[in-house]
Amino acid sequence: MISLKKTAFACAALVGAIGIAAVLVPAKASFARKPIEIFPRETSETCRDGRATLYDQCSDQVQIYRMAVAKAAAEHKTVLVSFGAEWCIWCHVFDAYIHGETDKFTYRFGSPSQPVPSHTATLYERPPSDISKSAERLNAYVADNFVVLHIDQQYANGMDVLNLTDAAEHLGSGIPFIFTLDRDGKFAAELVHDTVEVRRDSANWYRGYERDRLLTSLTAMRNKAQVASPLDTRVGQ
Helix, strand or coil, rough: EEEEEECCECCCCCCCCCCCCCCCECCCCCCCCCEEECCCCCCCCCCCCCCCHHHHCCHHHHHHHHHHHHHHHHHCCCCEEEEECCCHHHHHHHHHCCCEEECCCEECCCCCCCCCCCEEEEEECCCCCCCCCHHHHHHHHHHHEEEEEEEECCCCHHHHHHHCCCCCCHEEECCCEEEECCCCCCCCEEEEEHHCCCCCCCCCCCCCCCCHHHHHHHHHHHHHHHCCCCCCCCECC
């Protein structure tokens, strides 16, 4: 998770003290990945610099939210929201993981104010054992149970969605802010990143998610969305 500083769109450092506009180039997984229903379905080549891959930076975010809620209701799934921005590296890391990607990730670094990438780093996952089964389980669970909704924090009216869903009061100091919605399209539960992120452990390091813990947290978040309890909404503590 990337912390937001006093300025609205500043990000904490991952490498040195630079901001981030991330593009992932993962290695091929050793299993057939299941497709995930994603909103927005595509990003515009004419919107701003045309390089957005996750977030629609120009369209009405409330409209995108309503389409995702309708799709989830029709398919008896739960909406999983990622409130973030293109420069947020953890937003891209989360997306890569739920899609079953593994092993090798190439990040292109820029900043919110200077979105043209200026630095590239390739990081490798070094698990102590084979993680393909965990990656497959995580991808399959998300595909079978969620409609994933990306809401833009930087340029579009993303806070309108947080206010509409009652999620704004749960927004902390960092992004991605990942949470589930109940059947009425209201905030149900949020992901506690500290419980599922892999931490830095050496000079030659990779930070990602521990997939089985992430799967456990997402399962609990979905279950809370199904019962729509207004209490005890933080999952994974």
